[in-house]
Structures are given as C-alpha cells and as structure tokens.
Amino acid sequence: MLKPQNEMKLILKSHSVNEGFARVAVSAFAAQIDMTLEELSDIKTAVSEAVTNSIVHGYGRKIGNIYITCGIYDNNLIRIKIRDNGCGIEDIKKAMEPMYSSLGGDRAGLGFSVMECFTDKLKVYSKPGKGTSVILEKRVSIKC
C-alpha cells in the first residue's frame, strides 16, 4: 500500500456510547474529499458495524481500546482500519456468512453483509485470544 496523502488515528474505549462518535469522526475526516452524501453515509454505516462488533463481540463485558485509522489515498481511495485486542474470531468464513451471529438477542448477523454492501473491499484478520482487524476500502467519486 502506498503512503496516504492524509491520515488520522483515533483510540476509543469500547463503551457503546462511542459508536456514534466513531462513525461521525471518521466521516468528518473523510468528508475532506468531495463525495456524495450517499457515499458519506455508506462510510458511516460500515464504520458503525465494525466498531459495534469490537464493542459487542471483541470485548463483550470488558472495556478495551478500539484503534481506528483512516487514510486518504490517490484517486479518492479511503481506507479505514478498525482494530481491537478482543477475543478474536475462530472461524472468519462462518462469521461472515449473512445472518450468522454467535450472540442471541437482537443481533441480526448482518454486520459483515452491511460492510460488504456499502464498501468496495472488506478484509478481516483475526486471531483467537488476540483480536480482530477489519479493513474497509471505498473509492468515492468526485461530486458533480
């Protein structure tokens, strides 16, 4: 990966109240590239899913750090990395299946599907007991 033209890093505690802050902070930074409101909402939604997963699944009842990096690259490419040092994912392929959730309750099991739907590229790296990194990439068009 080439060097970003611009980059921001954010460290957050995994309190659920930070979900809103995280998506708004990333979208405010990304908005320095001219893009449509739809594209900005796509970014917000995907970030919300990844951050929520770190909070709900990665750390669960514990509170830990969530590390967010957002880089802006040539040709309007936005790359966002969301990392936690939580429990990690045993079977990534299964975790990414639509409607799969390891938690009951009101989890729809659609977080990864939404991330895929609203970005151009989604990569997930995880090690059980170590943590999870999610990388989201989106190339946005210049607003006309």
Add this chain to the structure above:
Amino acid sequence: MPLTVKKQGEKLVASIRGDIDHHSALALRNAIDEAISRFRSKTLVLDFSEVTFMDSSGVGLVLGRYRNICAYGGELELRGLSLRHMKIMKLSGIEKIAKIKGGEENVKAAK
C-alpha cells in the same frame, strides 16, 4: 426517549426518531416491548420516517419485535423506510414477513 407510541384504530404505531445503532437500540427495544405488552394490538407498525441513521442493529430491533408479536399472532408493518434503510432491511428478507408501506418504489429499487 426518541420514540412516540400511538394507537391508531387496531394498530399500535411506534415512530422512531434519530439514530438506530446498537447503543440506542436497547432503550428503543425496551420501550417498544413495553408498549406491545400494554396494548396487545393485532398490528404493530414501526415508522422509520424520522430515522436519521440506521445500521444492522435496526434489523435486529425489527426481527426481535417480530418474534415478540408472533407469540400472540400479531402482524408487523414497516413505514417510512428510506431507500438506504430499505436496502439494509432487505438483507434479512424482512419483506417476506412484514408488510412494507409507503415508499413501495423503494422496496423495488432496493431489489
């Protein structure tokens, strides 16, 4: 609470305002469930027209309430979904179990 609950004839209408994410969904869930058990209406209507943001937690919120009202034979109706929110809802196939009103064009556009 960013929620207004009203009886409209046979229907219980819950209108949600603001952002629906995992954080806000908990309070919404409790308030809607409380209204469901208080009114026991045949139809539960969830109105999204004033929702400013929604991720998959919104789908979980809907599916969970659907399970609740199913327990006594209730029916679910969704209103005011934007194209974006419809697209997210449809990832779960919700249109097969709930009636979706207003923005029929969105139902089709979200395939």
